[in-house]
Amino acid sequence: MSNPSRRVLVVEDDPVINQAVSDRLDVEGYDVVRAADGPSAVTAFVENTPDLVVLDVMLPGFDGLEVCRRIQAVRPVPVLMLTARADEADVLVGLGVGADDYLTKPFRMRELVARVAALLRRVERASDLAGRRALELGDIRIEAAARRVWCGEDEVQLTPTEFDLLLCLAGSPGAVVTREKLLAEVWGWSGASGTRTVDSHVKGLRAKIGAARIRTVHGVGYAFETGDAS
Known part of the structure; x- marks a missing residue:
């Protein structure tokens, strides 16, 4: 089980996927916050200060790329993007606005959990660089x-x-x-x-x-x- 103090914001407009991802991360011991569109994602980020964001690219309001730009301007945070396309240009745009990793739909829940854990471990290792x-x-x-x-x-x-x-x-x-x-x-x-x-x-x-x-x-x-x- 993961450290329950780690908070993850899940941003996904498909209610089935949002629920499934949130439930699995909850089982893994994370404190999960949910959002379903661009504006509410930014609001949830500011109000809940998550340690990591799982972010769908296609969202109502404004898309995941704009969400990523806005939250990274507030505070650097690891972002795992979910995309329906594996096109390299789309991936590079996501990385360019501050995403750290991406998963192409459909994905295995086990892989998503592993990616989340790996991103958080890397943040923890950052303190080792102080010297x-x-x-x-x-x-x-x-x-x-x-x-x-x-x-x-x-x-x-x-x-x-x-x-x-x-x-x-x-x-x-x-x-x-x-x-x-x-x-x-x-x-x-x-x-x-x-x-x-x-x-x-x-x-x-x-x-x-x-x-x-x-x-x-x-x-x-x-x-x-x-x-x-x-």
């Missing part, structure tokens, strides 16, 4: 304790997942990190079923820090390069 010194790799500066990144003089706004992904890659500059290791270290998953998730997040990270800074090793994984981006 780390800043990393300076080429023109990239990473302050692990403050979870802030600069490219040259410009600060780059990363999602929590993008930051952890960058930190994992930058911890061994030039070395290839397999997708499986990234899944284990960043997402807390023990299998290779989420390699597309890694690829999508790498693409989003490249868009923010420069494509040349992350080298693809086809069929294996990725490596952080310290040279200037082209």
